[in-house]
Amino acid sequence: MPKPYETLLTRKEVADMLKVSTFTVRRLEQRGKIPRVEISGVGIRYRPSSIQAFIEGKEFFRPIER
Numbered sequence: 001m002p003k004p005y006e007t008l009l010t011r012k013e014v015a016d017m018l019k020v021s022t023f024t025v026r027r028l029e030q031r032g033k034i035p036r037v038e039i040s041g042v043g044i045r046y047r048p049s050s051i052q053a054f055i056e057g058k059e060f061f062r063p064i065e066r
């Protein structure tokens with residue numbers, strides 16, 4: 001469950017955290033491994049709690065349908 005007022009992370013910050021490229025982060029989104037938050041006028045962001053759950057292998061998400 002997300003914390004009420006988490007500071008959201010950019011794709012670059014997530015990539016740095018996971019020690020992967022931003023392209024890999026995008027692929028993880030598309031495969032449903034990590035959820036993203038779309039913010040109008042700002043772009044894509046990520047909840048730290050969701051990234052931590054991914055690292056710990058606790059949560060899986062549905063892929064983005066296009």
